[in-house]
Amino acid sequence: MAASEAARNDLHGRFAKLRAHLADPDFLGNRGLGNEVGIYTLCYDPALEIEVRDLVTRLKSDDLPARIVEHNLYGIMLARLEERRLLGRMDMYEKRRGREWIAGQIANLCPANMYASRIAATPREYGDVILITGVGEVFPFLRLHDLFDSIQPLVGDVPIVALYPGRFDGRNLQLFSRLEEEHYYRAFDLV
DSSP states (O other): OOOOOOOOOOHHHHHHHHHHTTOOOHHHHHOOTTTOOEEEEEEGGOOOOHHHHHHHHHHHHHHHSEEEEEEEEHHHHHHHHHHTOOOGGGGHHHHHHHHHHHHHHHHSSOOHHHHHHHHHHOOTTTTTEEEOOOTTTGTTTHHHHHHHHHTTTTEEEEEEEEEEEEEEOSSEEEEEETOOOOOOOOOOEOO
16 A cells, blocks of 8 residues: 555654654653653554655764664564574474464564563663664564563663554554554653
């Protein structure tokens, strides 16, 4: 499905507002949130995924007061499977044991707290912003609300922005703007 021009304009407007936040000392210091952890979503039309990746690359090369620390969830998952020496054998296992078995293995090896621990283990300092990408790529193995629940107690010193291919209305996350809504009320929509 092709994205509409309105969706594309909305995306560029959202990234412009993200750039403004990345220059705001209150945003970078997680201030003004009433003691809440600075966890944000930046939602976009899933049909614009390739454009989002390009915008992230450009954002990371921009001269900004913030340092973007990107964590791609799909990359984290692949690294975990490689560490367990399973990645190169997935085709064989799928043929022998089936897709359900593979899905179960991935879910067991890559729970939300594994992603959260890896993200939290990355050194960070004032002015850093954690940018979470690859949310749609790890579905159905990881749901964003589970990651948020796991990461909240581990990372509270810098803002976290998750690029989300779907909708968030301040209470419900809806991946790809089609799947069943998931309740999560501790994040803030960035725009």
